[in-house]
Amino acid sequence: MxxxxxxxxxxxxxxxxxxxxxxxxxxxxxxxxxxxxxxxxxxxxxxxxxxxxxxxxxxxxxxxxxxxxxxxxxxxxxxxxxxxxxxxxxxxxxxxxxxxxxxxxxxxxxxxxxRLDLLHARSVAVVGSRSATPQALEDARRFARTLAAAGLAVVSGLALGVDGAAHEGALPERGGTVAVIGTGADLVYPAAHHALARQIAAQGVIVTEWPLGTPARSANFPQRNRVISALVEGVIVVEAAMRSGSLITARLANEMGRDVFALPGSIHAPLSRGCHRLIKEGAQLVETPEEVLEALGLAQPAKPARRTRAKDTQTQTQTLPLPLPLPLATPPTPLEAQAETLLAALGHAPATLEILAQRTDMAEATLQATLLRLELAGHVSALPGGRYTRASHC
The missing domain is CATH 3.40.50.450 (Rossmann fold)
Known part of the structure; x- marks a missing residue:
């Protein structure tokens, strides 16, 4: 090139x-x-x-x-x-x-x-909500990581939420990542992404059409979205509300003849409604990154052999422990704040104890006790396979 x-x-x-x-x-x-x-x-x-x-x-x-x-x-x-x-x-x-x-x-x-060469590579956009749920952030990283490992450059807009997670997932992989920004190239928006922007400039590429010194303005971002749509072969919307800018990106991509993919979510989750609307309008429903690779005609990347550790072996041979009873010697600390934290981490998709522990950093006993309290109160339901989900009315 x-x-x-x-x-x-x-x-x-x-x-x-x-x-x-x-x-x-x-x-x-x-x-x-x-x-x-x-x-x-x-x-x-x-x-x-x-x-x-x-x-x-x-x-x-x-x-x-x-x-x-x-x-x-x-x-x-x-x-x-x-x-x-x-x-x-x-x-x-x-x-x-x-x-x-x-x-x-x-x-x-x-x-x-x-890297100017990434602007000439086969690429796919991963976009979604700025105020994404924990599950959406995990999905964005996982999709971006797998797609970039297959050789696709992952394009997004450096925004908070899904965009940032997509860049993070793709950065270490061979496909790399492209950040299309809505400010001058000498500025970073949002400020929280200064470190991420430095990484992308060093390992991937940042591109903008705006003159140096141009600040973030709301009118700039739809124009930025049209560049994202034009650069790629397809757009994946991970999570979006009904008035999300990601829907603009998807619409522009569709008008340019690009593929549009959307991840489904709970019918009770406001941030799933944009994706559901796209699916109703003809977007391809995808549940795994491999489905995107298949649609784009790319072979599934080979998965590296997983090294078995002693801890892994022990986990495979033991069932998950039952929730511990609340301690009787001393009264528990109020669980209101912990319950809200746990519900927010649970989002609107089923999650295992391991996933919830990663999202909340709660001690195992505290996590299980809080889950039990929420289950007894009717806020959480236990599912087969050691997973938990919000009750339908929450």
């Missing part, structure tokens, strides 16, 4: 002027570049010639003088490009991701941090 082309100072300035000219839409810019060639030639064309190709509004936007801060912007971009791992990829660059060229309005400039 070719590296990003070097840009002379005048060419860089011309690209920046056109890419960020107010009122000049990407589809109009693409038409002008097709008609006149280089951005310098677009800027040098007369008004009537520009208007004949893209309309009077586009012509006015091209010929308008740059903003007062343009010289500083140009210097900032030049300095940013000079940093190791950073690249500015133009619409005319052979390194521009080919899948984005199928869009009617591909971004004229891409600010890239990290």
């Amino acid at each position: 070719p590296a990003a082309l070097p840009l002379a100072a005048d060419e860089l300035a011309a690209w920046l002027r056109l890419a960020h000219a107010r009122g000049l839409k990407p589809i109009a810019l693409r038409a002008l570049l097709g008609a006149f060639g280089l951005p310098q030639q677009v800027l040098g064309a007369p008004f009537d010639a520009l208007a004949a190709v893209a309309g009077r509004d586009a012509a006015q936007a091209v010929l308008a003088p740059p903003d007062a801060g343009f010289a500083q912007q140009l210097a900032s971009v030049a300095a940013w490009r000079a940093q190791p791992g950073n690249a500015l990829v133009t619409l005319a660059d052979p390194a521009y991701p080919p899948r984005l060229l199928t869009m009617p309005d591909p971004p004229p400039l891409l600010y890239v941090k990290g």
Whole structure:
């Protein structure tokens, strides 16, 4: 895959002027570049010639003088490009991701941090709720890990919740991960993902169409979602409410002819309703990452042999202990806070004692006692196989 082309100072300035000219839409810019060639030639064309190709509004936007801060912007971009791992990829660059060229309005400039080759790899998006349930976070990591182990780059939006979990799951695997962000490449949003963003820039790739210094604005994210949809072969929605931005990503992917997959959930869980709506509208219901790989025509990755440890052997030969009775010598601490924590960790999908222990960090005796209290109160039901679930009315 070719590296990003070097840009002379005048060419860089011309690209920046056109890419960020107010009122000049990407589809109009693409038409002008097709008609006149280089951005310098677009800027040098007369008004009537520009208007004949893209309309009077586009012509006015091209010929308008740059903003007062343009010289500083140009210097900032030049300095940013000079940093190791950073690249500015133009619409005319052979390194521009080919899948984005199928869009009617591909971004004229891409600010890239990290592995440019991942933008050319086969990829799938894993997206979902920002306020995801523990089960959804586990599912996102598991799907991303398996898909990336099979060689797919996992694309997401660096948001809290499902996006972050998907990046974390894919990072160590050979497919890697792509973060499409809705801010400038010199900013990280949300701030809680600074460490994750550094890892992705070092091992995967961060990409954005927004100029340096662009803060997080709500209007930026639907535009970011269209880039996610265009980059990938399919979109997996792990968990989503009815008004989730993930549904926008799925809709855009469907309009672009990409596959849409959705994980089902409990009919009582508000964050499952978006996925259920997608399934009703024709999205493929998937329960395992292997089903996604099969739909995309990829062989299932070989599972590494599991080393048996003494602890594992002991677990296999023993049944789970019965819930311990509450201690009689001293009264138990109030369980209200513990019960709420446990119910939140349980979510709306069945979970085993081992999973609940990992999610809550509760001691075994405390966990079992709290489960018993919730079961007796009618909030939790025990299922075969040592699993627990919320009662239907909770």
